[in-house]
Amino acid sequence: MAANARNFGRLAMNQATVPRWTAPQAIDGCARAGYRAVGLWRDRVQECGISVAARVARNAQMTISSLCRGGWFCAPDAAARLARLEDNKRAIEEAAELSAATLVLVCGPAASKDLGAGRSEVHDAIANLTEKARECGVTLGIEPMHPLYCADRSVVVTLAQALDMARSVDWSGEVVGLVLDSYHLWWDPSLDVGITEAAQRILAVQLADWLAPLPDALNGRGMLGDGSIDLRRFRELTESAGYSGAIEVEIFNPDVWALDPIETLEVVAQRYAAHVE
Amino acid sequence: MAANARNFGRLAMNQATVPRWTAPQAIDGCARAGYRAVGLWRDRVQECGISVAARVARNAQMTISSLCRGGWFCAPDAAARLARLEDNKRAIEEAAELSAATLVLVCGPAASKDLGAGRSEVHDAIANLTEKARECGVTLGIEPMHPLYCADRSVVVTLAQALDMARSVDWSGEVVGLVLDSYHLWWDPSLDVGITEAAQRILAVQLADWLAPLPDALNGRGMLGDGSIDLRRFRELTESAGYSGAIEVEIFNPDVWALDPIETLEVVAQRYAAHVE
Numbered sequence: 001m002a003a004n005a006r007n008f009g010r011l012a013m014n015q016a017t018v019p020r021w022t023a024p025q026a027i028d029g030c031a032r033a034g035y036r037a038v039g040l041w042r043d044r045v046q047e048c049g050i051s052v053a054a055r056v057a058r059n060a061q062m063t064i065s066s067l068c069r070g071g072w073f074c075a076p077d078a079a080a081r082l083a084r085l086e087d088n089k090r091a092i093e094e095a096a097e098l099s100a101a102t103l104v105l106v107c108g109p110a111a112s113k114d115l116g117a118g119r120s121e122v123h124d125a126i127a128n129l130t131e132k133a134r135e136c137g138v139t140l141g142i143e144p145m146h147p148l149y150c151a152d153r154s155v156v157v158t159l160a161q162a163l164d165m166a167r168s169v170d171w172s173g174e175v176v177g178l179v180l181d182s183y184h185l186w187w188d189p190s191l192d193v194g195i196t197e198a199a200q201r202i203l204a205v206q207l208a209d210w211l212a213p214l215p216d217a218l219n220g221r222g223m224l225g226d227g228s229i230d231l232r233r234f235r236e237l238t239e240s241a242g243y244s245g246a247i248e249v250e251i252f253n254p255d256v257w258a259l260d261p262i263e264t265l266e267v268v269a270q271r272y273a274a275h276v277e
Numbered sequence: 278m279a280a281n282a283r284n285f286g287r288l289a290m291n292q293a294t295v296p297r298w299t300a301p302q303a304i305d306g307c308a309r310a311g312y313r314a315v316g317l318w319r320d321r322v323q324e325c326g327i328s329v330a331a332r333v334a335r336n337a338q339m340t341i342s343s344l345c346r347g348g349w350f351c352a353p354d355a356a357a358r359l360a361r362l363e364d365n366k367r368a369i370e371e372a373a374e375l376s377a378a379t380l381v382l383v384c385g386p387a388a389s390k391d392l393g394a395g396r397s398e399v400h401d402a403i404a405n406l407t408e409k410a411r412e413c414g415v416t417l418g419i420e421p422m423h424p425l426y427c428a429d430r431s432v433v434v435t436l437a438q439a440l441d442m443a444r445s446v447d448w449s450g451e452v453v454g455l456v457l458d459s460y461h462l463w464w465d466p467s468l469d470v471g472i473t474e475a476a477q478r479i480l481a482v483q484l485a486d487w488l489a490p491l492p493d494a495l496n497g498r499g500m501l502g503d504g505s506i507d508l509r510r511f512r513e514l515t516e517s518a519g520y521s522g523a524i525e526v527e528i529f530n531p532d533v534w535a536l537d538p539i540e541t542l543e544v545v546a547q548r549y550a551a552h553v554e
Contacts, residue, residue: 109489113507119466147424150464151489151505161466187427189396189438212428214494228428230390 006034011272012065014039014206014250018261023048024056026261031060033265037246039066039206040098042091050097057098064100065246066141066179066204067091071106073125074118074155081121088129095138101245102141102203103133104179107162108155118155119165126176127169134175141203142166143179146187148217159185159194166201177203180238181250183210183221186229195237202243206250207231207276219252224271231276247276283311288549289342291316291483291527295538300325301333303538310542314340314523316483317375319368327374334375341377342523343418343456343481344368348383350402351395351432358398365406372415378522379418379480380410381456384433384442386426395432396442403453404446411452418480419443420456423464425494436462436471443478454480457515458527460487460498463506472514479520483527484508484553496529501548508553524553 013035015026023044030038038057045053045067057064070091075081088105095103105126110118126140133140144162145154156162162178170176178201185191195202209227214220224231235247249268256264290312292303300321307315315334322330322344334341347368352358365382372380382403387395403417410417421439422431433439439455447453455478462468472479486504491497501508512524526545533541 113505115464115466115507147464148491151487157464158466187392187424187434189392189435210428214425214491217491217494228390230392 007036008034008269008272009036010245010247011035011269012037012039012063012246012248013265013268014066014068014248015041015044016068017249017251017256017268018264019257021261023053027053027056027060027062029261030265031062033262034269035062035265037063037065037248039068039204039248039250040064040100041068042094045094045098050094054098063246064098065248066102066104066206067095067098067100068104069106070103070140071108071154074108074111074121076111081125085125085128088125089132092129092133092136092138092140096136100138102139102177102179104141104143104204106145106154107142107165109150109152110155115150115155122155123165123169126165130170130175139203140176141179142176143181144184145181146184148214158188158190159198160190163194163198163201173201177201179204179206181206181208182229182231182234183208186210186234192237195241199241202238202241202245204245204248205235205238205243206248207234208249208251219254221250221252223251223253223256224249224268225275235276284313285311285546285549286313287522287524288312288546289314289316289340289523289525290542290545291343291345291525292318292321293345294526294528294533294545295541296534298538300330304330304333304337304339306538307542308337308339310539311546312339312542314342314525316343316345316481316525316527317341317377318345319371322371322375327371331375340523341375342525343379343381343483344372344375344377345381346383347380347417348385348431351385351388351398353388358402362402362405365402366409369406369410369413369415369417373413377415379416379454379456381418381420381481383422383431384419384439385431386429387432392427392432399432400442400446403442407447407452416451416480417453418456419453420458421461422458423461425491435465435467436475437467440471440475440478450478454478456481456483458483458485459506459508459511460485463487463511469514472518476518479515479518479522481522481525482512482515482520483525484511485526485528496531498527498529500528500530500533501526501545502552512553
């Protein structure tokens with residue numbers, strides 16, 4: 001295909017940036033625009049069926065750079081926690097069927113005000129999943145999230161904490177690693193040393209910019225270059241640590257979602273060239 | 278005065294929680310309600326004049342538990358940085374005239390995307406101010422702020438980072454310390470060890486709860502008990518570290534501001550008794 005003459009290399013698109021597209025549309029649309037990898041979301045993949053999404057990706061020679069999202073482990077009682085573990089095992093199977101590079105884990109929120117208890121539950125749940133993940137050939141990506149989300153998304157809020165947890169549940173480093181998103185991590189005074197230490201544990205890298213003041217707690221992420229983050233430096237840090245995989249752009253923002261997805265893919269590629277590469 | 282029979286002990290009010298009152302009204306209103314200390318803001322004190330506020334506080338036997346805010350050190354050029362240093366020296370003099378327990382420093386934001394440079398500027402500015410503060414008998418309180426504010430308020434975003442900076446600029450611990458606010462710090466996996474290490478450096482403690490999802494980036498702080506923070510544990514941690522001073526309630530929230538300030542003082546005292554004491 002003529003359009004396929006373009007190849008954006010490591011630049012990848014997360015489906016959440018172009019939610020007007022179904023999963024097959026996102027895979028094909030990104031491929032046609034010159035992207036070589038796309039991050040998918042479970043709910044959107046389930047709309048079309050896993051096998052359909054997997055076939056569309058194979059036909060388009062597209063890599064699935066991540067599958068969002070496992071996790072949400074904490075619950076007030078054992079039965080609910082068990083149900084969530086079972087759901088995560090299904091997510092691992094889905095990631096395997098899609099040959100996704102990693103299953104992204106949302107590590108929380110806690111079931112009470114006791115963050116320590118929530119963190120223990122997350123730790124134990126991931127430890128419980130490692131055997132299944134190893135059997136399926138799937139890696140589990142702990143995503144440290146911005147402390148902004150400590151109450152309603154993730155009790156894992158720093159890179160150092162995520163790395164400690166990954167090492168504790170899987171010393172080999174073969175199954176459990178990290179997902180590094182600029183939006184979640186950019187503020188951390190220990191970012192440089194954290195990324196260096198993460199090294200081979202880095203399973204995925206995602207980018208969004210930080211807008212100030214934050215327009216919305218959930219859907220206020222910025223287009224590359226519109227915000228406060230030195231995104232080029234963030235990419236360089238991950239590269240210096242040895243990461244050479246896909247770099248997904250994941251932007252939750254109604255202004256971005258209002259664009260035609262084809263235009264979004266163009267804007268992202270231009271901004272990536274100007275602010276990241 | 279009959280109303281003065283009540284004494285809320287360490288519970289203190291920050292003026293920002295009752296912005297409908299002038300500084301003299303806040304000092305007198307809090308005293309009448311049973312508070313023994315109040316945190317003031319420079320702009321509101323300047324409205325009535327420093328000497329007036331100081332006299333009203335003396336007459337009401339009220340302690341000024343903090344003066345907000347110095348800081349805002351970073352600037353794109355040396356002349357602007359110097360002007361900000363001069364303004365901070367005036368703030369130190371104002372804090373001295375008010376016999377304020379500490380001058381709260383907002384440590385940022387950076388003048389560019391280079392957070393490391395911003396952090397160096399903050400460090401050097403505080404170092405520059407220590408002599409003046411010592412002469413005036415004023416302590417400088419570095420306030421680590423929630424990473425939410427890294428772009429537009431403070432490049433100091435963790436307790437560990439703030440403590441490192443305080444130690445670096447003032448090894449004696451006599452002049453530079455920390456202001457610990459539950460809203461800014463509650464998410465930190467290193468909170469317990471951080472507060473323990475802060476120990477005698479803790480100059481002020483402030484409380485607000487965390488609402489999720491955050492209703493507003495700047496003015497979305499929660500009334501005590503309305504949110505996700507274990508506030509009692511936060512207080513206990515500071516006490517275990519040796520802090521026995523005022524505990525200010527500082528809530529930026531239009532729903533709170535809509536109340537009659539006298540009602541706010543009552544609600545805060547009730548919530549403090551139920552969720553903090």
